[in-house]
Amino acid sequence: MEKRSDQKVKRQMKLALFLTGDGNYHMAGWRLPGSTNDGGQNIQRWVEAAQAIERGKLHMLFIADAASPPGTDDLDTLSLTARIDRMDPIPILSAVSMVTKHVGLAATMSTTYLEPYNLARTVASLDHISGGRAAWNIVTGSNKDDALHFNREVHAPHSERYERAEEFVDVVRGIWDSYDDDAFARDKKSGVYMHPDKVHFLNHKGKHFQVRGPSAVPRSPQGHPVLIQAGSSEPGMNLSARVADIAFTSQSSLKGAKAFYDNVKSRCDRYGRSPDDMLVLPGALLFLGETEGEAQEKFDALNKLIPLRVAMQRLSANLGGVDLSKFDLDAPLPDIPVNNARVSAVESYIAISRRDGLTLRQMAMRSAAAKHHLTLVGSVKQVADELEAWFLEGAADGFNILPSDMPGAVNLLVDKLVPELQRRGLFHTEYEGKTLRENLGLARPADLSSRN
Numbered sequence: 001m002e003k004r005s006d007q008k009v010k011r012q013m014k015l016a017l018f019l020t021g022d023g024n025y026h027m028a029g030w031r032l033p034g035s036t037n038d039g040g041q042n043i044q045r046w047v048e049a050a051q052a053i054e055r056g057k058l059h060m061l062f063i064a065d066a067a068s069p070p071g072t073d074d075l076d077t078l079s080l081t082a083r084i085d086r087m088d089p090i091p092i093l094s095a096v097s098m099v100t101k102h103v104g105l106a107a108t109m110s111t112t113y114l115e116p117y118n119l120a121r122t123v124a125s126l127d128h129i130s131g132g133r134a135a136w137n138i139v140t141g142s143n144k145d146d147a148l149h150f151n152r153e154v155h156a157p158h159s160e161r162y163e164r165a166e167e168f169v170d171v172v173r174g175i176w177d178s179y180d181d182d183a184f185a186r187d188k189k190s191g192v193y194m195h196p197d198k199v200h201f202l203n204h205k206g207k208h209f210q211v212r213g214p215s216a217v218p219r220s221p222q223g224h225p226v227l228i229q230a231g232s233s234e235p236g237m238n239l240s241a242r243v244a245d246i247a248f249t250s251q252s253s254l255k256g257a258k259a260f261y262d263n264v265k266s267r268c269d270r271y272g273r274s275p276d277d278m279l280v281l282p283g284a285l286l287f288l289g290e291t292e293g294e295a296q297e298k299f300d301a302l303n304k305l306i307p308l309r310v311a312m313q314r315l316s317a318n319l320g321g322v323d324l325s326k327f328d329l330d331a332p333l334p335d336i337p338v339n340n341a342r343v344s345a346v347e348s349y350i351a352i353s354r355r356d357g358l359t360l361r362q363m364a365m366r367s368a369a370a371k372h373h374l375t376l377v378g379s380v381k382q383v384a385d386e387l388e389a390w391f392l393e394g395a396a397d398g399f400n401i402l403p404s405d406m407p408g409a410v411n412l413l414v415d416k417l418v419p420e421l422q423r424r425g426l427f428h429t430e431y432e433g434k435t436l437r438e439n440l441g442l443a444r445p446a447d448l449s450s451r452n
């Protein structure tokens with residue numbers, strides 16, 4: 001373990017910005033006087049966020065997603081939130097790619113409700129459009145209502161979703177390998193546009209998919225766009241260890257985060273990978289102020305803007321759609337059974353509420369601010385100290401930062417926290433390469449001709 005006082009830190013943090021819905025992560029973020037409230041339909045908000053984080057040299061803009069809003073069975077409560085409207089991440093990131101140069105562009109897309117051939121083509125296209133900055137956050141889908149839009153009545157069981165996800169990812173990677181890097185000659189003189197011997201048919205026939213290939217999209221700048229996996233259950237960790245370049249996770253204590261980090265990385269060996277092939281980035285909501293007191297005061301004021309019924313609806317959704325109405329608000333959070341939509345999330349909510357002695361009401365309010373992610377409220381120095389401890393003690397390779405409100409929290413991050421992390425040698429001061437893989441220090445997978 002490196003000592004915190006070491007001046008020369010070799011390893012540096014990787015930082016992503018986590019955006020969802022309208023961009024304000026905190027449930028009341030949209031209500032602050034200076035914050036945006038139309039990110040669900042205004043591309044300019046996403047452009048501004050991407051340009052701001054590129055100014056701060058952050059590695060990646062990440063968009064979380066679900067195909068539909070959770071909570072439509074209680075529209076009165078849902079109507080008090082900014083969680084109804086959300087645009088599709090791929091068109092957002094395609095637009096953002098045209099006005100940025102360096103920042104990585106990560107879209108969440110579900111393995112449960114899409115087809116791998118389409119997804120492979122779409123994400124490879126984004127990789128071409130952005131000059132090698134695309135990433136795919138592989139999710140099996142945590143919104144059970146999504147099933148209702150895809151010819152089903154219920155969300156498929158957790159284990160079945162992961163079984164499909166495993167095969168899905170293999171097909172996607174196979175389709176990305178449809179062509180060797182130099183398959184397209186486009187030689188006007190000879191008239192040879194493409195070399196037929198550099199084309200690979202996938203001919204996949206599995207339990208869930210039959211996909212012949214080849215793709216309509218040439219191999220993209222990164223070979224394989226960056227793969228992110230965000231499930232933390234047993235099958236989630238195995239999928240990360242086998243395929244992920246980045247494992248996203250939600251952790252609320254250094255000890256728990258370190259255990260997760262060691263656990264998921266120790267599994268890489270089973271799949272012939274090195275633990276260094278995968279970066280672990282926990283989510284973190286950072287609420288910065290000039291002093292701890294000022295930050296806490298502002299955070300408390302923001303929390304007061306969350307209606308209790310909104311907090312309860314969100315907690316219910318975050319626990320996989322569990323009915324919480326029968327429980328006493330001022331008693332400890334009951335032992336919710338782990339359910340199909342959410343496995344690791346339920347375990348983690350229960351652990352937090354037991355550890356911090358939270359009632360159901362308190363847990364709901366906390367969840368409406370930052371779900372079950374690490375939440376740091378304080379001065380720049382205090383927040384930097386804590387991030388540094390997580391990083392140096394081997395609990396994280398960086399962080400996926402949740403902005404409570406847009407653009408306020410993003411500007412504080414870029415203008416105050418990033419310079420502090422850079423001053424400590426914990427964060428880069430320039431992008432190292434052209435592609436997201438290069439900036440993250442991840443190898444580019446070779447094409448099939450070089451692998452055989």
Ligand SMILES: Cc1cc2nc3c(=O)[nH]c(=O)nc-3n(C[C@H](O)[C@H](O)[C@H](O)COP(=O)(O)O)c2cc1C
Nearest residue numbers: 064065140141142230231232233236248249343344
């Ligand atoms: C940082 C982070 C981001 C996530 N983003 C999404 C998302 O955008 N959409 C989604 O359906 N699930 C998302 N998830 C949930 C997981 O990907 C996963 O599908 C869910 O937690 C169930 O898997 P598990 O039980 O293995 O954790 C996210 C989880 C984390 C930790």
